[in-house]
Amino acid sequence: MTTSNQNLLEKIVSLCKRRGFVFPGSEIYGGLRGTWDYGPTGALLKKNLKDLWWKDMVQLRDDVVGVDAAIMMNPKAWEASGHVTSFSDPLVECKICHQRFRADKPDEIKEHEQTHADKKVEWTEPRQFNLLVKAYLGVIEGEQGQIFLRGEITNGVQVNFKNVIDSTRVKIPFGIAQIGKAFRNEITPGGFTYRSREFEQMEVQYYIKPDEAEGKKWFEYWKQNRMDWYLSLGFKKESLRFRDHADDERAHYARAATDIEYNSPWGWQEVMGIHHRADWDLRRHQEFSGQDMSYRDPETNESYIPWDIETSAGVDRSMLFLLLDSYREEDERVVLKLPFKLAPYKAAVFPLLKNKPELVAKAKEIFDSLRKEFMVAWDDRGNIGKRYYAQDEIGTPYCITVDFQTLEDGTVTIRDRDTMAQERIGIQEIASSLKERK
Ligand code: GAP
Numbered sequence: 547m548t549t550s551n552q553n554l555l556e557k558i559v560s561l562c563k564r565r566g567f568v569f570p571g572s573e574i575y576g577g578l579r580g581t582w583d584y585g586p587t588g589a590l591l592k593k594n595l596k597d598l599w600w601k602d603m604v605q606l607r608d609d610v611v612g613v614d615a616a617i618m619m620n621p622k623a624w625e626a627s628g629h630v631t632s633f634s635d636p637l638v639e640c641k642i643c644h645q646r647f648r649a650d651k652p653d654e655i656k657e658h659e660q661t662h663a664d665k666k667v668e669w670t671e672p673r674q675f676n677l678l679v680k681a682y683l684g685v686i687e688g689e690q691g692q693i694f695l696r697g698e699i700t701n702g703v704q705v706n707f708k709n710v711i712d713s714t715r716v717k718i719p720f721g722i723a724q725i726g727k728a729f730r731n732e733i734t735p736g737g738f739t740y741r742s743r744e745f746e747q748m749e750v751q752y753y754i755k756p757d758e759a760e761g762k763k764w765f766e767y768w769k770q771n772r773m774d775w776y777l778s779l780g781f782k783k784e785s786l787r788f789r790d791h792a793d794d795e796r797a798h799y800a801r802a803a804t805d806i807e808y809n810s811p812w813g814w815q816e817v818m819g820i821h822h823r824a825d826w827d828l829r830r831h832q833e834f835s836g837q838d839m840s841y842r843d844p845e846t847n848e849s850y851i852p853w854d855i856e857t858s859a860g861v862d863r864s865m866l867f868l869l870l871d872s873y874r875e876e877d878e879r880v881v882l883k884l885p886f887k888l889a890p891y892k893a894a895v896f897p898l899l900k901n902k903p904e905l906v907a908k909a910k911e912i913f914d915s916l917r918k919e920f921m922v923a924w925d926d927r928g929n930i931g932k933r934y935y936a937q938d939e940i941g942t943p944y945c946i947t948v949d950f951q952t953l954e955d956g957t958v959t960i961r962d963r964d965t966m967a968q969e970r971i972g973i974q975e976i977a978s979s980l981k982e983r984k
Contacts, residue, residue: 615702
């Protein structure tokens with residue numbers, strides 16, 4: 547990583563802490579490696595991102611329904627899905643300091659070797675390390691059953707395939723969407739939230755006829771659909787690319803896989819994956835549960851186990867890359883150029899002076915009316931310049947100031963984050979103007 551790029555990540559980490567986007571997990575106890583807590587602004591941004599995804603995938607589509615499955619599952623489901631035997635990364639250990647690294651990440655290994663620059667580093671032979679996080683359930687000590695926290699959110703969808711077709715009117719091709727937490731005992735968490743041990747995923751399992759041409763068609767369809775979605779969030783075109791997985795790097799369930807990658811400060815990195823899972827999951831669940839997982843075509847009466855084209859995105863990674871992509875330093879200010887639909891606050895309302903009750907009362911009235919429709923921020927600290935600075939740093943698209951003229955003619959100034967232009971509009975126009983501007 548070059549120094550300027552390294553600086554960019556450090557700046558984002560510092561901005562996230564300073565402005566309440568992301569804090570280290572359990573920080574007052576020295577943290578817990580690979581965990582992060584989202585603060586007031588971060589929680590809003592994350593929620594906006596997930597809501598937009600859900601709207602695009604479920605609300606606006608005829609062919610996708612959503613579920614919200616349990617994180618804890620019967621451990622047999624993880625045997626069936628192949629995670630108990632195959633969900634692993636190759637681990638090597640530094641023989642000098644015993645720190646462990648992933649053998650398939652040569653850059654991280656080289657970086658570590660530089661910390662022992664005066665010595666020749668020797669490594670242990672790679673061994674497979676299973677990433678599933680174990681947990682124990684039951685109230686009697688010694689009789690507790692071991693379960694797994696889900697390593698991917700996919701399994702909760704697959705085991706409900708029959709429930710969904712029996713309880714809805716979906717017909718193949720159709721998808722099942724889900725958003726939720728996943729847990730992995732990552733060997734080397736790092737890159738801020740990029741590789742965490744607890745993170746969130748947004749996935750659609752899209753079930754199709756088991757047919758090569760259909761598989762190709764839908765795989766290409768979802769690749770483009772997801773790329774277009776990320777571009778619609780305001781990512782620069784040159785920041786994103788596709789990368790096909792080589793034969794030896796595909797997950798055990800995938801017959802083809804393509805990642806959408808982001809040009810990050812530490813090189814091109816995966817944002818999300820599109821995976822051709824074919825009938826791997828349903829067939830294995832049929833085998834391990836003894837339950838029929840086939841689908842009967844209502845028109846042809848044909849019965850088959852469908853194939854699954856999966857789109858799987860990381861919420862935390864998408865958010866981290868959004869922050870990196872929208873970060874700008876301009877003259878004297880730092881701005882997050884987040885699109886209106888993602889910005890934590892859509893507008894901020896200020897009374898020009900904090901010690902003038904009539905200005906504060908008017909501003910509060912406007913704030914209370916706007917908050918019914920939009921997430922809005924209130925700020926009466928310091929001077930207007932400082933307030934603009936603070937709102938620019940969290941990406942608030944508009945700032946509304948109530949001044950003495952407001953009391954006379956019922957107008958306010960509205961200041962645009964990106965152009966910094968200010969204009970006067972009537973109080974009654976603020977809400978419609980925000981809607982138009984977004
Ligand atoms: N169901 C398929 C699946 O889980 P994956 O490529 O292992 O596939 C999908 O994960 C996405 O989940 C990744 O593209 C990434 O965005 C996110 N992800 C995976 N591991 C992660 C981690 N340790 N920390 C943060 N995000 C992670």
